[in-house]
Amino acid sequence: MPEGHSIHRLARRHRRLLAGRPVAVSSPQGRFAEAAATIDGQVLTSTDAWGKHLFHRYDDLWVHVHLGLFGRFGDGRGEPPEARGALRMRLVVDDAWADLRGPTACELMDDSGRAALLDRLGPDPLRPDADPSPAVAKVVRSRRTVGDLLLDQSVLAGVGNVYRAEVLFRHGVDPFTPGRDLDPGVVEAMWHDLVVLMEAGVSAGRIVTTEPEDRERPAGRARRVDSSYVYGRAGLPCRRCRSIVRRAELGARTVFWCPVCQA
DNA sequence: ATAATATGGTGAT
DNA sequence: TCACCCTATTATC
Numbered sequence: 001m002p003e004g005h006s007i008h009r010l011a012r013r014h015r016r017l018l019a020g021r022p023v024a025v026s027s028p029q030g031r032f033a034e035a036a037a038t039i040d041g042q043v044l045t046s047t048d049a050w051g052k053h054l055f056h057r058y059d060d061l062w063v064h065v066h067l068g069l070f071g072r073f074g075d076g077r078g079e080p081p082e083a084r085g086a087l088r089m090r091l092v093v094d095d096a097w098a099d100l101r102g103p104t105a106c107e108l109m110d111d112s113g114r115a116a117l118l119d120r121l122g123p124d125p126l127r128p129d130a131d132p133s134p135a136v137a138k139v140v141r142s143r144r145t146v147g148d149l150l151l152d153q154s155v156l157a158g159v160g161n162v163y164r165a166e167v168l169f170r171h172g173v174d175p176f177t178p179g180r181d182l183d184p185g186v187v188e189a190m191w192h193d194l195v196v197l198m199e200a201g202v203s204a205g206r207i208v209t210t211e212p213e214d215r216e217r218p219a220g221r222a223r224r225v226d227s228s229y230v231y232g233r234a235g236l237p238c239r240r241c242r243s244i245v246r247r248a249e250l251g252a253r254t255v256f257w258c259p260v261c262q263a
Numbered sequence: 264a265t266a267a268t269a270t271g272g273t274g275a276t
Numbered sequence: 277t278c279a280c281c282c283t284a285t286t287a288t289c
Contacts, residue, residue, distance in 0.1 A: 002270060002271075003270050003271095006270080052270095052271075052272095066271080066272080067270095067271080067282095068271045068272065068281080068282060068283095069269060069270075069271045069272080069282075069283090070269075070271085070281090070282050070283040070284075071271090071282070071283080072283080072284080085283080085284085086282085086283065088282090101282090101283060101284085102282050102283040102284075103282070103283095104271065104272060104273085104281075104282060105272090105282095151271090153271095153272085160270045160271075161269095161270055161271085162270050163270085164270095207270075231270085232270095252277085252278090253270095253271085
């Protein structure tokens with residue numbers, strides 16, 4: 001679920017569903033209870049996202065949420081369902097609600113705390129004003145592998161394991177290539193591709209990185225699209241060249257690639 | 264019933 | 277490089 005596109009989609013959804021009205025904030029599970037009491041009843045004035053970080057603004061404070069690998073938001077119109085399980089944060093307005101479970105981070109912070117956090121993040125392809133040049137410069141100067149660099153949120157923010165594998169495939173780049181061995185033009189092209197792919201991900205609510213001509217199963221009602229080239233396809237034939245897709249550990253995460261298309 | 268898995272990240276060694 | 281945190285769902289016994 002949660003790469004940058006999911007977080008931007010949540011920011012947009014929470015803005016529409018919850019913003020502009022007083023919010024009843026609670027933490028049935030208890031781990032966010034004290035902070036929840038501080039902002040309970042205040043108006044949610046805005047929402048924002050940077051990379052995989054989500055922010056809710058209340059007066060002069062922010063709620064910062066990072067879903068991590070397991071975190072999820074659910075929501076709905078009308079009355080919230082009975083609270084069950086480990087419900088870290090519940091937001092309720094007059095006609096809607098949202099529930100947060102399993103986040104890595106759910107905390108209250110002020111402007112300086114938020115600034116310090118954003119200071120550690122690289123540019124986010126989903127922010128309209130993003131400047132890719134520092135990210136490109138870091139990649140082409142580094143001896144680390146490009147697969148490692150793409151997941152480093154201080155290089156660029158929002159890319160996760162799926163977009164990493166897919167953008168490398170789409171540009172024919174071996175994940176184990178040192179960043180400094182790449183042409184800056186290729187890195188820049190990958191950035192612009194990520195902008196397109198991730199914006200599509202925000203709209204669709206899921207990751208689709210394949211071009212229509214590479215899909216065996218086309219988009220259609222009640223039919224699942226072939227959404228990825230290599231992610232999760234180890235042992236299966238490459239959609240372009242039929243070579244067997246490989247998997248390996250890279251930076252404590254599993255990377256997938258085609259040994260022929262990404263030679 | 265228990266284990267394995269997952270699109271993430273931190274802090275210690 | 278490892279241990280660990282967070283939760284739900286699916287697979288395996």
